[in-house]
Amino acid sequence: MSVGQYHALCQRYRGRAVEIRTRDGRRHRGIIQRVSNNRVFIQPLGRNRNLGGFGYGYGYGYGGFGYGLALGAIVGLALLPFFFW
Amino acid sequence: MKNKYLDCLALFGVGGAHPGGLQLTKRILSREKIDKTKTILDAGCGTGQTSAYIAEKYQCHVTSLDTNKLMLDKARKRFLSLQLPIEVKHGSTENLPFDGELFDFILSESVISFTDVPLSLQEFNRVLKPEGVLFAIEMVQEKPIAKKELSSLLTFYGIPRLLTESEWCNLLKKSGFKHVKVEKDLQQIDEIDLELGADFTLSEDIDGNYFEILEKHQHLTEVYKDVLGFRVFRCCK
Numbered sequence: 001m002s003v004g005q006y007h008a009l010c011q012r013y014r015g016r017a018v019e020i021r022t023r024d025g026r027r028h029r030g031i032i033q034r035v036s037n038n039r040v041f042i043q044p045l046g047r048n049r050n051l052g053g054f055g056y057g058y059g060y061g062y063g064g065f066g067y068g069l070a071l072g073a074i075v076g077l078a079l080l081p082f083f084f085w
Numbered sequence: 086m087k088n089k090y091l092d093c094l095a096l097f098g099v100g101g102a103h104p105g106g107l108q109l110t111k112r113i114l115s116r117e118k119i120d121k122t123k124t125i126l127d128a129g130c131g132t133g134q135t136s137a138y139i140a141e142k143y144q145c146h147v148t149s150l151d152t153n154k155l156m157l158d159k160a161r162k163r164f165l166s167l168q169l170p171i172e173v174k175h176g177s178t179e180n181l182p183f184d185g186e187l188f189d190f191i192l193s194e195s196v197i198s199f200t201d202v203p204l205s206l207q208e209f210n211r212v213l214k215p216e217g218v219l220f221a222i223e224m225v226q227e228k229p230i231a232k233k234e235l236s237s238l239l240t241f242y243g244i245p246r247l248l249t250e251s252e253w254c255n256l257l258k259k260s261g262f263k264h265v266k267v268e269k270d271l272q273q274i275d276e277i278d279l280e281l282g283a284d285f286t287l288s289e290d291i292d293g294n295y296f297e298i299l300e301k302h303q304h305l306t307e308v309y310k311d312v313l314g315f316r317v318f319r320c321c322k
Contacts, residue, residue: 085195
């Protein structure tokens, strides 16, 4: 998919929990907060350490509310199957 | 009573936090005769996803009730941004702040389970019109599990007990619902589409403990997927 397509997809999934795979092989799980021209900002599901499955890539700016991922670095994006009672 | 799981849902602002999500709600309602004259109570409205859908689609009188103030705040914001004339009420299903025989429909989407079941059912029966319908989408126990496991589930979700389908039916009948139709949803839980992906309205600065609660919930759902199920109960007086 092109950057443009990921941009559109991220817009559509705002407020949803997603898993994003980036070119460096990392998986980022979080809730999409907002999308700029070239980045998607997600609020990671997980804390400052890797909690079984909820890990996020360290080395990415994570301060305050969410962190940004370059749209050009995305190779995969999927909604997380959350199920609540 | 403090319920950490429900607090967690409130902080994360999970919309459609019930099995089947908004998609199931839509399907259930589409079979009913709902027009502008009808009054509907969304009991345990959470962040108001269902209420907003009903008000938009059917333009009828919607009342949204929840016991969690943070949820209600998020619901209010949602209704305001969509300019929907929905009445928002703070209160418990165990003691509804309404007169008797007021509603044509009551929706309880995974709400009764978290309360004193007989008490809530009695209250729903009281505020429902004689020809009204109560829809309850609720958790059921599909098969027996060890006592220890059961009690850890009950503690985690803060539910008084886990009922089987027939226990639900008995309690509904005892509370004055003479006609109860049970439906087992056949939809695959892991079938993903936009409407099934939960919708979150996050609070800022969520305490790390709540992320752990979310994670534990995910884990329990997976481990007990054959034990914990749900049914749609269509109940008439």
